[in-house]
Each structure stands twice: as C-alpha cells, then as structure tokens.
Amino acid sequence: xxxxxxxxxxxxxxxxxxxxxxxxxxxxxxxxxxxxxxxxxxxxxxxxxxxxxxxxxxxxxxxxxxxxxxxxxxxxxxxxxxxxxxxxxxxxxxxxxxxxxxxxxxxxxxxxxxxxxxxxxxxxxxxxxxxxxxxxxxxxxxxxxxxxxxxxxxxxxxxxxxxxxxxxxxxxxxxxxxxxxxxxxxxxxxxxxxxxxxxxxxxxxxxxxxxxxxxxxxxxxxxxxxxxxxxxxxxxxxxxxxxxxxxxxxxxxxxxxxxxxxxxxxxxxxxxxxxxxxxxxxxxxxxxxxxxxxxxxxxxxxxxxxxxxxxxxxxxxxxxxxxxxxxxxxxxxxxx
Numbered sequence: 001x002x003x004x005x006x007x008x009x010x011x012x013x014x015x016x017x018x019x020x021x022x023x024x025x026x027x028x029x030x031x032x033x034x035x036x037x038x039x040x041x042x043x044x045x046x047x048x049x050x051x052x053x054x055x056x057x058x059x060x061x062x063x064x065x066x067x068x069x070x071x072x073x074x075x076x077x078x079x080x081x082x083x084x085x086x087x088x089x090x091x092x093x094x095x096x097x098x099x100x101x102x103x104x105x106x107x108x109x110x111x112x113x114x115x116x117x118x119x120x121x122x123x124x125x126x127x128x129x130x131x132x133x134x135x136x137x138x139x140x141x142x143x144x145x146x147x148x149x150x151x152x153x154x155x156x157x158x159x160x161x162x163x164x165x166x167x168x169x170x171x172x173x174x175x176x177x178x179x180x181x182x183x184x185x186x187x188x189x190x191x192x193x194x195x196x197x198x199x200x201x202x203x204x205x206x207x208x209x210x211x212x213x214x215x216x217x218x219x220x221x222x223x224x225x226x227x228x229x230x231x232x233x234x235x236x237x238x239x240x241x242x243x244x245x246x247x248x249x250x251x252x253x254x255x256x257x258x259x260x261x262x263x264x265x266x267x268x269x270x271x272x273x274x275x276x277x278x279x280x281x282x283x284x285x286x287x288x289x290x291x292x293x294x295x296x297x298x299x300x301x302x303x304x305x306x307x308x309x310x311x312x313x314x315x316x317x318x319x320x321x322x323x324x325x326x327x328x329x330x331x332x333x334x335x336x
Contacts, residue, residue: 003026003050004025005023006115007021008022009021009022013099013103014257022076024076024111025049025050025073025074025081026050026073026074027050029057029063029070030064031065036120038067039070039112039118039120039122040068040121040123041121041124042057042072042125043108043124043126043129043130044072044073044126045075045127045129046249047241048075049078049079053127053130063125063330068122075129075248076099077244079237083240083244084240084243084244085241094181096240099244099247100248101129101132101251101253101256102256104133106140108133108137121144123146123333124137124138124145124147124148124149127151127152127315128153128285128312128315131152132155132252132254134148134150135148135150135153135271138272139155139267139270142273145272146274147333147334148271148273148298149275149333150275150277150278151280152286152312153286154252154290154291155254155255155264155267156252156254156264157249157252161249161286162250164284165250168194168242168246172190172239173190173243175190175191175193177190181239181240181243183239186239187239188235192231192235195231195235196230199230201284202312202313204284204311207282208222212309212310213225213229216319217229269299271298271299272299272300275295275298275300276329276332276333277294277295277302278291278305278326279291279305279306280315281306281307281308283311285312286312306322306325
C-alpha cells in the first residue's frame with residue numbers, strides 16, 4: 001500500500017445517512033516545516049486516485065516536495081477511500097450513500113487538523129472535480145486557505161454538465177448485467193458504452209480534427225484510441241464507484257450547505273484567497289464563460305485562460321505545452 005489511511009469512525013453525511021467505519025486514504029509528499037505553513041492540499045478528480053495526480057509533483061516542478069508539504073486526500077468513492085467497492089453495506093454496495101463535495105472536504109479538514117495540526121493552507125489546488133473541492137476548501141475555510149488554484153473546474157456544476165453525466169450513468173445502468181447495482185461481475189458492456197460517451201466530451205472537436213489522438217498520443221486509429229485509451233480507463237474501475245462519483249459531480253456546489261444556503265454569489269464572495277481560475281478554451285464541461293463569471297465573484301481572483309485543443313483533458317498532463325502553461329501559473333501564484 002503506497003498511501004496512508006485516516007480512520008474517521010462513524011461520519012454523518014449531508015443526506016442524513018452515515019458511514020459507520022469511514023476511511024480517508026491520503027498520501028503526502030515532502031516534509032511539514034516547523035511553522036506548518038508550507039502545506040498544499042491537492043484534491044483528486046473524477047474516478048481518480050492520488051497516483052493519477054502525481055504528474056504535477058516533483059523536484060523542480062510547480063508542486064515541489066523539497067519546498068512544500070503536499071497532501072493528496074482521495075475523494076470518497078474512488079475505490080481507495082470509503083467507496084461502494086470497499087465498504088460493506090448491509091443492503092448491498094449499490095446502496096452506498098451519496099457523498100457531496102461538502103462531505104468530502106469536511107472530512108479532509110479533520111485530516112489536516114487532527115492528524116497534522118495544520119492551521120494554514122498555503123495552496124488549495126485541484127483539476128476538474130478536484131477543483132470543486134479546492135473551491136469548497138477556500139469557501140468553507142477562508143481563514144485557512146491563502147491561495148487557490150482551480151483548473152478546468154467549477155464551483156457549481158452546470159445543468160449542461162448534469163445532462164452529460166446522466167448519459168454516462170444511463171450507459172452503465174442499461175447493461176443487463178448491472179442488475180440495479182447488485183452485480184456479480186462488472187457490467188463491462190455498459191462501461192464500454194460509458195467510455196465512448198466520455199471520449200467525445202473529454203477532448204475537443206479540434207483535437208479530433210487535428211488527429212491529435214494519432215499525432216500526439218501515438219494511437220494507430222480512432223478505434224485504437226477509443227479502445228486502448230478510453231475503454232481501458234473505464235474497465236479498470238468498479239461500476240458502482242463510478243456511479244458514486246457521477247452522483248457527486250452532478251451535485252457539486254460549494255453553496256449547497258447550511259452556511260451559504262445555495263447562494264453561490266455569497267459562497268464565492270467569501271473566498272479571501274489569492275486565486276487563479278484557469279479554464280481551457282476548448283473545454284466542453286466547464287466553458288470559459290462560466291469560469292469568467294466565477295472569477296468575477298471572487299474578490300482576489302484572476303481568470304487565466306489556457307488556450308488548448310485538448311479540451312477538458314488539458315489538465316491531465318498529457319500535452320507538454322499545456323503543462324508548461326499550468327505550472328507557470330501555479331508558480332506565479334505561489335511566488336506572490
């Protein structure tokens with residue numbers, strides 16, 4: 001096991017349900033300094049683990065473990081922290097409770113405070129659904145978070161995004177082997193369909209028009225790309241875990257809590273962190289105009305647009321030019 005576990009005990013969720021023996025998996029990089037003020041919280045994205053986020057960490061990189069103490073908490077439902085696939089539920093794994101962004105960050109706060117005694121977050125950062133958690137950190141704990149960097153993300157997922165995620169959900173659930181979640185083997189046919197739906201959204205029309213799947217990633221054909229990039233990614237994951245994250249993503253909203261009562265303007269306005277919000281120019285999930293509005297609501301926010309053909313996936317470290325632009329922005333933020 002290349003990560004640590006924080007035992008949370010019995011936790012109550014926003015839904016009113018609970019997880020009896022909840023566990024938060026996390027990994028740390030670097031050393032916590034004596035002042036405990038060199039902390040970076042780096043949140044995981046949809047169906048991802050800390051290992052998927054490590055591309056941004058390293059000596060000389062923007063997230064340098066020689067300078068910072070980097071904590072990657074694994075989001076509930078990702079198969080490492082408490083998830084349908086690893087948590088015994090008397091009624092069956094498919095009855096695992098829905099967990100919100102607020103639920104996740106509330107328990108991450110406990111990790112930071114109880115395990116490490118940290119009062120200051122130097123930077124909260126995340127891509128995609130990880131960015132929603134970073135937004136939540138800065139909004140729920142503004143006195144702690146000094147800097148905020150979100151890329152290809154949103155503080156509240158849109159109705160358009162909700163429909164997209166619903167198509168992925170329907171693809172999985174339509175597999176006859178899914179059995180309303182009570183399956184004895186993974187619903188592979190449904191997962192393959194879900195992968196192909198995701199493929200058209202993850203990258204941009206320009207990505208496919210320029211044949212970057214072949215020219216940049218080295219796949220022999222479009223079908224080769226769909227099978228060996230997208231289908232393989234989905235088939236490595238548990239269907240109920242994916243559905244858990246689809247549920248979380250559809251309801252991601254940093255104002256959906258007692259403090260802000262669904263007032264997103266108020267939730268964004270409460271963020272005091274020095275902030276950079278970075279949309280990708282070709283992202284079909286989180287368009288520039290949505291990010292621009294969010295940036296206008298955060299008092300100390302800069303909108304910095306990543307011009308890229310790589311769509312939403314521009315934030316996954318697959319294209320060197322995108323990575324250079326992202327890391328330059330992070331270094332700018334950390335240096336001021």
